[in-house]
Amino acid sequence: MKITSRFTVAVQTLLVIVRFSQTTKVTSDFIAASVQVNPVVIRRTLLSLKAAGIVEVKAGSGGASLCRDARTVTLYDVFRAVDAVEGAEGELFHFHEKPNPACPVGRNIRGILDPHLADAQRAMEKELQKVTLFDLAQELRAAEQRQN
Amino acid sequence: MKITSRFTVAVQTLLVIVRFSQTTKVTSDFIAASVQVNPVVIRRTLLSLKAAGIVEVKAGSGGASLCRDARTVTLYDVFRAVDAVEGAEGELFHFHEKPNPACPVGRNIRGILDPHLADAQRAMEKELQKVTLFDLAQELRAAEQRQN
DNA sequence: ATTTGTTGTAATCTTTTTGATTACGACGAT
DNA sequence: ATCGTCGTAATCAAAAAGATTACAACAAAT
Numbered sequence: 001m002k003i004t005s006r007f008t009v010a011v012q013t014l015l016v017i018v019r020f021s022q023t024t025k026v027t028s029d030f031i032a033a034s035v036q037v038n039p040v041v042i043r044r045t046l047l048s049l050k051a052a053g054i055v056e057v058k059a060g061s062g063g064a065s066l067c068r069d070a071r072t073v074t075l076y077d078v079f080r081a082v083d084a085v086e087g088a089e090g091e092l093f094h095f096h097e098k099p100n101p102a103c104p105v106g107r108n109i110r111g112i113l114d115p116h117l118a119d120a121q122r123a124m125e126k127e128l129q130k131v132t133l134f135d136l137a138q139e140l141r142a143a144e145q146r147q148n
Numbered sequence: 149m150k151i152t153s154r155f156t157v158a159v160q161t162l163l164v165i166v167r168f169s170q171t172t173k174v175t176s177d178f179i180a181a182s183v184q185v186n187p188v189v190i191r192r193t194l195l196s197l198k199a200a201g202i203v204e205v206k207a208g209s210g211g212a213s214l215c216r217d218a219r220t221v222t223l224y225d226v227f228r229a230v231d232a233v234e235g236a237e238g239e240l241f242h243f244h245e246k247p248n249p250a251c252p253v254g255r256n257i258r259g260i261l262d263p264h265l266a267d268a269q270r271a272m273e274k275e276l277q278k279v280t281l282f283d284l285a286q287e288l289r290a291a292e293q294r295q296n
Numbered sequence: 297a298t299t300t301g302t303t304g305t306a307a308t309c310t311t312t313t314t315g316a317t318t319a320c321g322a323c324g325a326t
Numbered sequence: 327a328t329c330g331t332c333g334t335a336a337t338c339a340a341a342a343a344g345a346t347t348a349c350a351a352c353a354a355a356t
Binding site: 003004005007008009011012015016019020033034035036037075092093094095096098099100103104105106107108109111112113116119120121122123124125126127128131136139140143144147 | 151152153155156157159160163164167168181182183184185223240241242243244246247248251252253254255256257259260261264267268269270271272273274275276279284287288291292295
């Protein structure tokens with residue numbers, strides 16, 4: 001009933017990059033220490049983010065950095081980047097796969113329900129589009145200041 | 149990355165009830181035949197829906213029926229009814245559970261991200277609230293007519 | 297050129313979640 | 327009393343998600 005932690009891992013990954021890439025070489029191990037997952041999980045996350053054109057990763061020497069203005073990267077972009085992977089066709093809701101075509105309800109349920117579910121998903125995505133990485137970085141700075 | 153099929157199973161269950169309860173005794177086996185899942189899955193679904201005050205089920209003699217006006221039952225109600233079960237606290241997004249408190253990002257990520265995720269979820273739920281069982285039943289009738 | 301640190305990626309394993317299935321006692325209607 | 331059905335527990339199997347190990351490729355530094 002949940003959305004994979006891959007998404008929140010990706011967001012934290014990006015925030016770590018934004019927060020530290022000026023001062024440190026941000027390796028997958030470095031990020032993994034902040035998120036507290038296995039570095040390979042971070043590498044895979046970075047792979048997705050790279051494929052989406054959000055970060056670039058220096059192979060060999062190491063280190064990841066944003067390759068777009070943080071103002072242009074929304075949570076939606078991140079959501080898409082990490083979820084497009086794997087078999088999932090990006091559908092949030094999950095249908096049981098074989099409603100009985102011999103039953104009028106089974107035969108029509110998909111056609112009836114699908115558009116509504118798509119609407120719901122779109123509404124959620126639209127909300128994610130409102131938040132940029134830049135916003136989050138600002139909120140982070142504010143939070144850090146409060147803590148001093 | 150998906151929402152359990154429990155939800156779509158529940159919706160179809162309710163549609164079958166609405167569509168057939170006038171003419172047939174709608175048992176868990178009957179519904180199971182339309183959804184094509186094991187009858188026990190339907191019984192459990194009905195249990196959730198009953199707990200939410202959406203249906204009533206006659207033990208012994210069998211048969212389920214709506215116990216509210218279909219106009220007042222929204223997809224959101226169904227969503228809540230079937231998801232409240234199990235450990236889930238109704239959070240759509242899933243956080244990796246142990247961001248490192250020693251890292252400024254790890255320490256603050258929850259506080260920063262949670263409100264945005266809640267907004268996104270709320271937006272989706274608001275969309276689900278717009279659709280009632282009555283709407284779906286109407287769409288079903290229209291679809292059936294087209295098929296004749 | 298060799299070393300060093302890091303990434304890309306495959307393979308494997310474990311855990312968790314989900315749904316299927318079996319089983320059976322309780323109950324209501326006939 | 328019987329019959330069909332529900333409520334519910336127990337068990338199983340399959341799928342999904344991560345964790346972990348391992349290692350080749352690669353870039354930079356020496």
